[in-house]
Amino acid sequence: MISRHDIVAGLKNRLIVSCQAYPGEPLRRAEITAAMAQAVVAGGAAAVRVQGVTDIAAVRQAVEVPVVGLIKYGHEGVYITPSIAHARACAYAGANVIAIDATLRERGEGESFADALVAIHDEFPGVAIMADCASLADAKAADEAGADIIGTTLAGYTPGYEHARDKTTGPDLDFIRDVVAAVSAPVVVEGRLHTPDHVAQVFELGAHAACVGTAITHPTTITSWFTDALPR
């Protein structure tokens, strides 16, 4: 079996594509997510990021590339794989990498990011952990805890958090620069990468891999970018 270190090494200089539809949206069906995953892999995606056990299981069957799994539980506070039980569910569904909120915020179950990391590494040694961070403090703590990947996913999305960063238009380049300089784990840049130029920029800053969601797989938002350009 391929080790979690090999999974992460295989993502170097590659693109991960997040295939997610949100609650109530027309594309929110596992077979559609699986087809979307196949489509982005055909375009060169080296891994796919998928939310929810049903979608993770469907995508695991549909593509050969690593699946970065997460469970969103609610949409406020700590909502990305907020407990060890959620992380376990991702692993059982077939995720090769599990994305977990790595902010230093309080969480309901009282389990920290580090608790979840230790539990999953212990129970599923082949599964890598991606620390979804919102701040430099999160990234340093996650690196210290032994995260396999440091992700910039949550920068700009943690209102009220003492370490919160403003939501930049496009990627938060200052944050990315600081994280790359501060941690030893590979950095996957995720969040508001809307153009190929954004992707090129973050690799220049030292990203290990880039993860793009909305700009590739969320047609409602992409359409609104175009309708916003129509004459009024």
Ligand SMILES: CC(=O)N[C@H](C=O)[C@@H](O)[C@H](O)[C@H](O)COP(=O)(O)O
């Ligand atoms: C903040 C949060 O909950 N991010 C989520 C994480 O899984 C997704 O909604 C994003 O689409 C994903 O991070 C990719 O980012 P972007 O869609 O900007 O390329």
